[in-house]
Amino acid sequence: MPERSAFAPQYASIPHRDHTAELGMWVFIATEVLLFGGLVLAYFVYRHAFPQGFAAGSRHTEIVIGTANTAVLLTSSFLVAWAVEIFSPVTAKIVTWLLIAAACLGLVFIMLKGIEYSREYDEHLVPGIDFQLAGPKANGVQLFFVFYFVATAIHALHMLIGICLLITLAVICRKAPTTRHHTALHSAALYWHFVDVVWIFLFALIYLPGRSSS
């Protein structure tokens, strides 16, 4: 939209504009909390109903991959935070590389997730398609894997969106970055950290139950 001097401006100042954008991202994150909140609620309802099934299901997950992914994601979040912190026209090159590195770590996460999914497929743990577990705990284990697949798939989708955001910002920030880009980067970083936080919750809910007692 072209700026027209004949009209009152939309924003009083640049910080005013930036804080507006940032508030938008926070409100968006609030909706995301509720989106994952519904899933986590479903998880707790069924974990309460099938405690043993959930513990058993959790013991079937790939904790090594899960832990590695947690480390990968935390590192990438750190790189993004670093990029936001040092952002200035002088450091444009470093910022670009930090963002690319963070995006690559995001892709590593997706790849590891893919390996994890294929192993679960081989073990016949995908509900509906080839779930093959019999016995008294089967229902609980199946519900655990329903939650596992839905939650991690939605999380992975968020990751993909985040990776696209980071790469786009890396490309934009390469040349002549301005305060506007800093705002965009800051908002994208908020999103990336949020996706990271969601993963930490999912990690605790998916990989850890039932491990200590076995």
Place this chain on the structure above:
Amino acid sequence: MSDKNYLTTDYTLRSWFLTTDHKRIAILYFASLIFFFFIGGAAATAIRIELATPQADLVSSDVYNRLFTMHGIIMVWFFLIPSIPNTLGNFVVPLMIGARDLAFPRLNLMSWYIFMLGGCITLFAILAGGVDTGWTFYTPFSTLYSNSYVIVAAAGVFIAGFSSILTGLNFIVTIHRLRAPGLTWYRLPLFLWSLYATSVILVLATPVLAITLLLMATERFFGVGIFDPRIGGDPLLFQHLFWFYSHPAVYIMILPGMGVINELVSCFSRKEVFGYKFVAWCSVAIAAVGFLVWGHHMFVSGQSLVASLVFSFMSFIVAVPSAIKVFNWTATLHKGSIHFDAPMLYALAFIGLFTIGGLTGLFLACLAFDVHATDTYFVVAHFHYIMVGGMVTAYFGGLHYWWPKITGRLYSEYWARTAAVLIFFGFNLTFFPQFILGAEGMPRRYHVYPPEFQVWNVLSSGGAAILAVAYLMPLFYLGYSAFHGRRAPANPWNAPGLEWQTSSPPPEFNFASQPVVTRAPYQYNEHFQAEPQNA
């Protein structure tokens, strides 16, 4: 500044479909909502014609199920929820706070496209295969027995949900950040307080619906037991998740309506709103408590008695802020200089109909009565009094009130008043008999019924005919006025709101200079004269 306004800056299709002007986007929404309103209305008409006789002589039971599902889905998700926020809200929010646009103009346009995409997908599902689950998509019916178009319809609703979220987000940020200098929270028009509360619900409740529909689709596609009890799932969980959105959604529908009524009652009785702060905070209270009452939809579902008692209690509590608002409107009217212009007739109709709807809501919040009335026409009558008698009436009132601002034209006052009276009359004739039907035990969603119910059903269908005509009338006289009506002045109602301080229709970026607010809203008694800023 020349006499160019937002409608005349550019005439190309491109300038409409790629616009980021909140006013033009409001018009886009307005046109699409008229479309959906008449589709939903056509289904309602078919339902009422069928119910005029006790036998099934118009449609088969299967078609009947599809008709009421279509009516429900279209009306709830593609008319009632977006109506006031997305048309009137989109148009007047920036004007009322003295901003040149919403905080995220491009996001605003995107949400219209998302809305249309969702609408088209749902419409396709309904027309191609038909969905017979009712608008609630209750499992396990929707996941095991009904045809698979139910997933297509749910996908449409899911997509439209993003549009709601984005609109709510935009309003929250706009109201927080873009208020004109001097426009403190307690100087904010009450319509904006109610839209703010509505937006909070949109932002916090809609994602829960999204995840619910996603789980439903997962269950349907992969045959896993999230809601299917045979494999360990729980159909009640669906109802909890669904109503966690859908009860607050009722407040998404009614809160903006209440906000409009504040503007109308105050303007046409020329008085400050009585108890401004109470009305403002009641919107917030309704939004907050509205999240805690969903279980009253499940009194007979087999949930625990304790849960039912708590939800019953909370439902009584949520009536308190609503009642405060009604008392404040009547107190505003008291000793006011009341003008019975068309918007005021709608506002008065709203107060009457909303009161009936609200009081019968208390009947239903009462556990013992609810068990008797569950799934009867009493419930149907109750929520139509709130959603149609309340929300749609308020929508029409607001539309007439801001029409001169939106189009720059005046409509025929005679026809507008006639339509308002007819709507009130037709509405009561349609839905009051349904209270009696329900109390006598006629279940909802039945298309064949014992002959002793026919008298009330015929009355109701007759009322629906009047209502249909009354709803069609504005299409003609407003449509005529949009092109041939008399030119409207900048401030036809002599109202103090900021939106009346710019020309009608407003220029592309609303205000020539940044308005500054120096007084509380609704100062009608100060012999207020608007200063025309763009003359």
